[in-house]
Amino acid sequence: xxxxxxxxxxxxxxxxxxxxxxxxxxxxxxxxxxxxxxxxxxxxxxxxxxxxxxxxxxxxxxxxxxxxxxxxxxxxxxxxxxxxxxxxxxxxxxxxxxxxxxxxxxxxxxxxxxxxxxxxxxxxxxxxxxxxxxxxxxxxxxxxxxxxxxxxxxxxxxxxxxxxxxxxxxxxxxxxxxxxxxxxxxxxxxxxxxxxxxxxxxxxxxxxxxxxxxxxxxxxxxxxxxxxxxxxxxxxxxxxxxxxxxxxxxxxxxxxxxxxxxxxxxxxxxxxxxxxxxxxxxxxxxxxxxxxxxxxxxxxxxxxxxxxxxxxxxxxxxxxxxxxxxxxxxxxxxxxxxxxxxxxxxxxxxxxxxxxxxxxxxxxxxxxxxxxxxxxxxxxxxxxxxxxxxxxxxxxxxxxxxxxxxxxxxxxxxxxxxxxxxxxxxxxxxxxxxxxxxxxxxxxxxxxxxxxxxxxxxxxxxxxxxxxxxxxxxxxxxxxxxxxxxxxxxxxxxxx
Amino acid sequence: xxxxxxxxxxxxxxxxxxxxxxxxxxxxxxxxxxxxxxxxxxxxxxxxxxxxxxxxxxxxxxxxxxxxxxxxxxxxxxxxxxxxxxxxxxxxxxxxxxxxxxxxxxxxxxxxxxxxxxxxxxxxxxxxxxxxxxxxxxxxxxxxxxxxxxxxxxxxxxxxxxxxxxxxxxxxxxxxxxxxxxxxxxxxxxxxxxxxxxxxxxxxxxxxxxxxxxxxxxxxxxxxxxxxxxxxxxxxxxxxxxxxxxxxxxxxxxxxxxxxxxxxxxxxxxxxxxxxxxxxxxxxxxxxxxxxxxxxxxxxxxxxxxxxxxxxxxxxxxxxxxxxxxxxxxxxxxxxxxxxxxxxxxxxxxxxxxxxx
Numbered sequence: 001x002x003x004x005x006x007x008x009x010x011x012x013x014x015x016x017x018x019x020x021x022x023x024x025x026x027x028x029x030x031x032x033x034x035x036x037x038x039x040x041x042x043x044x045x046x047x048x049x050x051x052x053x054x055x056x057x058x059x060x061x062x063x064x065x066x067x068x069x070x071x072x073x074x075x076x077x078x079x080x081x082x083x084x085x086x087x088x089x090x091x092x093x094x095x096x097x098x099x100x101x102x103x104x105x106x107x108x109x110x111x112x113x114x115x116x117x118x119x120x121x122x123x124x125x126x127x128x129x130x131x132x133x134x135x136x137x138x139x140x141x142x143x144x145x146x147x148x149x150x151x152x153x154x155x156x157x158x159x160x161x162x163x164x165x166x167x168x169x170x171x172x173x174x175x176x177x178x179x180x181x182x183x184x185x186x187x188x189x190x191x192x193x194x195x196x197x198x199x200x201x202x203x204x205x206x207x208x209x210x211x212x213x214x215x216x217x218x219x220x221x222x223x224x225x226x227x228x229x230x231x232x233x234x235x236x237x238x239x240x241x242x243x244x245x246x247x248x249x250x251x252x253x254x255x256x257x258x259x260x261x262x263x264x265x266x267x268x269x270x271x272x273x274x275x276x277x278x279x280x281x282x283x284x285x286x287x288x289x290x291x292x293x294x295x296x297x298x299x300x301x302x303x304x305x306x307x308x309x310x311x312x313x314x315x316x317x318x319x320x321x322x323x324x325x326x327x328x329x330x331x332x333x334x335x336x337x338x339x340x341x342x343x344x345x346x347x348x349x350x351x352x353x354x355x356x357x358x359x360x361x362x363x364x365x366x367x368x369x370x371x372x373x374x375x376x377x378x379x380x381x382x383x384x385x386x387x388x389x390x391x392x393x394x395x396x397x398x399x400x401x402x403x404x405x406x407x408x409x410x411x412x413x414x415x416x417x418x419x420x421x422x423x424x425x426x427x428x429x430x431x432x433x434x435x436x437x438x439x440x441x442x443x444x445x446x447x448x449x450x451x452x453x454x455x456x457x458x459x460x461x462x463x464x465x466x467x468x469x470x471x472x473x474x475x476x477x478x479x480x481x482x483x484x485x486x487x488x489x490x491x492x493x494x495x496x
Numbered sequence: 497x498x499x500x501x502x503x504x505x506x507x508x509x510x511x512x513x514x515x516x517x518x519x520x521x522x523x524x525x526x527x528x529x530x531x532x533x534x535x536x537x538x539x540x541x542x543x544x545x546x547x548x549x550x551x552x553x554x555x556x557x558x559x560x561x562x563x564x565x566x567x568x569x570x571x572x573x574x575x576x577x578x579x580x581x582x583x584x585x586x587x588x589x590x591x592x593x594x595x596x597x598x599x600x601x602x603x604x605x606x607x608x609x610x611x612x613x614x615x616x617x618x619x620x621x622x623x624x625x626x627x628x629x630x631x632x633x634x635x636x637x638x639x640x641x642x643x644x645x646x647x648x649x650x651x652x653x654x655x656x657x658x659x660x661x662x663x664x665x666x667x668x669x670x671x672x673x674x675x676x677x678x679x680x681x682x683x684x685x686x687x688x689x690x691x692x693x694x695x696x697x698x699x700x701x702x703x704x705x706x707x708x709x710x711x712x713x714x715x716x717x718x719x720x721x722x723x724x725x726x727x728x729x730x731x732x733x734x735x736x737x738x739x740x741x742x743x744x745x746x747x748x749x750x751x752x753x754x755x756x757x758x759x760x761x762x763x764x765x766x767x768x769x770x771x772x773x774x775x776x777x778x779x780x781x782x783x784x785x786x787x788x789x790x791x792x793x794x795x796x797x798x799x800x801x802x803x804x805x806x807x808x809x810x811x812x813x814x815x816x817x818x819x820x821x822x823x824x825x826x827x828x829x830x831x832x833x834x835x836x837x838x839x840x841x842x843x844x845x846x847x848x849x850x851x852x853x
Contacts, residue, residue: 007834007837010509012507012509013507170507242837242838252837252838252846253838254838254839254845254846254848255837255838255839255846256838257838257845257848261848262848327506329504329506333504333505333506333507334504334505334506335504335505336504336506337504338502338503338504338506354506356506356507360506360507361507361508362507362508362509362510363508364508364512365567367512367513367612368611368612368613368614369613370513370573370612370613370780370781371613371780371781371782371783371785372780372785373780373786373787373790376785376786376833376834377731377786377787380837381837382834382835382836382837382839383834383836384785384786384829384833384834386785387785387829387833402843404836404839404843407836407837407838407839410503412503412504412505415503415504415505415508416507416508416509417509417511419511419512419513419515419516420513420613421512423502423503425503425504425505426502426503429503
């Protein structure tokens with residue numbers, strides 16, 4: 001298959017060898033599970049249980065709210081200890097409403113929705129509904145509710161489901177292992193998703209640094225028409241949705257549009273596996289594979305973890321820390337989020353837990369920019385990080401926006417390559433946050449303004465109507481020659 | 497508990513400003529070492545004085561603005577400026593030329609603008625140009641090669657007298673090739689005639705000739721330049737742009753009037769062409785950031801250098817050309833930004849219909 005060039009990109013140390021040959025191991029259930037109501041983009045789920053309730057494995061314990069949301073399920077049977085606020089796996093460490101479940105050790109299943117025996121003959125809506133009620137979200141890290149993405153086929157003409165197995169982040173090997181160990185499940189899930197999308201073709205994109213996954217997947221799809229495995233160049237950020245679409249189809253997604261507008265929808269390989277479980281067995285998303293790695297982890301490995309397990313328990317399962325980590329990261333080292341502490345739960349979008357040493361991070365104090373221009377050369381979005389950052393430093397966000405800071409995908413290539421170690425992505429994230437705030441504020445003001453205007457018009461109209469009514473009444477009164485109310489006397493006036 | 501303070505990435509390429517600067521110094525070493533050998537002890541003394549002055553003035557400026565001197569000095573950028581400026585000086589110039597150059601290069605061109613990364617003009621070339629305009633005689637007093645340990649080479653004490661005592665021996669003056677041709681032309685002697693008196697191109701390439709302290713050997717400079725390309729410190733855009741432009745201008749005009757215009761090969765091999773193309777014009781701070789911008793910049797440098805060499809009062813035009821193009825770098829940057837992903841050159845989102853196959 002012909003591949004297309006993508007702009008820029010970098011070649012970081014991949015350091016995948018620490019876990020790439022470690023088979024997925026299942027972690028035993030911990031003493032308590034913490035299931036946040038929000039593990040996805042969109043509105044948080046609404047709790048359906050309260051303290052003291054007994055739940056079965058797979059039972060829905062929080063339902064989705066609104067168009068973009070996802071439900072949560074009990075990962076095992078047990079008792080609800082509390083619905084309380086605990087720190088979220090987010091850089092802020094802010095508290096978030098979380099269902100705390102004490103497993104009873106029986107691991108008893110609830111009555112699951114019945115399997116869809118032949119998913120390729122049912123209507124797409126049946127698949128959408130099943131994926132939605134199974135709480136599946138994008139497992140590559142973005143955690144966008146998958147069902148919403150699967151309905152894109154009803155609005156747009158799609159030709160391709162692109163299954164993202166690029167896994168371009170250093171360290172992470174969970175997708176690699178899932179493709180190698182659960183090949184059939186991934187492919188079946190992908191075919192079900194393609195059917196739900198109405199896309200006749202499936203392309204599975206895998207970076208060339210995963211030769212075993214490429215070989216196994218290629219062999220597995222050999223006899224299936226319309227499914228193709230394509231090895232893509234090792235070039236970070238190849239796994240970025242828009243860039244992978246460009247590399248494989250040559251189509252460049254216009255700004256502020258979706259890849260679906262070009263007929264392509266991208267899903268992660270682990271998401272495909274979850275869809276397979278939901279459709280074929282009625283099982284909701286209760287666990288995921290997480291790569292636990294980094295120089296500070298004693299025994300790096302790929303672990304199938306129950307959603308809601310504390311990261312501290314997971315790290316303990318991997319032998320704990322060999323040395324004191326300099327940084328804990330949720331996700332890959334390029335785009336992952338720093339973790340506020342180990343005392344947070346594993347959530348659906350968590351692809352990796354990294355405990356990195358200072359040596360691996362290779363941070364050093366920020367120096368003045370020497371305008372080497374490398375950031376401009378490698379930016380996969382065609383931006384000019386050097387210019388944007390200097391405007392943002394001066395809080396000149398308007399020009400930064402004009403230069404395209406909102407088109408930045410925060411892939412981190414510029415920060416990684418900068419000889420002066422300038423935290424460019426930090427500047428851009430700051431600017432994006434501020435600009436989004438300003439935008440919200442502006443929209444709010446606009447709304448208030450329109451409301452106020454509408455109110456003024458309404459009041460004026462009402463006043464006019466009143467006046468007209470009064471005038472009409474007067475005329476009516478005059479014609480009926482009923483004497484008007486007597487004018488107040490001088491005494492009355494004084495009293496008033 | 498580890499509190500995160502910045503966004504990712506939490507991994508970084510193994511490079512620093514210091515590494516970049518040190519690699520450039522390493523690349524300059526062969527050409528400079530050869531010329532120090534060629535012009536003897538006085539050249540070494542002037543080299544040391546120039547670099548020492550640059551570092552001292554950098555330290556002074558940093559202390560004036562209360563910046564930590566140690567960290568900034570360790571980035572080696574002042575050493576590089578001093579080295580490049582020394583490379584452009586006549587090797588037997590007196591010590592105060594190096595010092596004065598450093599004052600203008602580091603004090604005026606670099607720190608008055610805000611220090612590393614903030615300067616509009618290439619500091620080394622500002623230093624050199626101020627010296628050339630202020631002291632034209634000293635700055636064009638070239639000496640013929642006096643290789644170290646050869647019969648005519650000044651010893652250490654003679655060298656101290658030359659550099660620190662101002663005892664420039666009268667007999668050793670020689671013109672640079674560009675200067676010689678220009679002088680002869682002004683006397684009415686056609687270019688193709690005066691050029692027969694010059695060392696042949698091979699000698700010029702090897703560098704066994706009169707010239708500045710670090711720029712006589714085109715081959716050794718090219719070697720350093722290729723090393724920088726190999727190390728990806730620079731890309732081909734600026735050096736190739738400058739050299740090809742100079743070569744084309746020289747060749748085309750020489751073809752039409754060989755009595756008035758020197759040939760392209762001569763332009764490429766003489767003066768500061770190689771040093772300028774690989775080491776001066778490629779200065780990160782003062783050249784455009786995008787590759788297309790760098791090409792525009794390089795063609796400008798080549799064009800201006802040729803114009804100045806051919807029509808202006810000075811025989812050599814590299815420094816002026818680089819400075820003039822430095823001045824327009826911000827404008828070039830503004831007009832050569834890359835196209836943003838998913839947008840047209842004008843910044844509008846790409847149309848959908850066109851993209852659909």
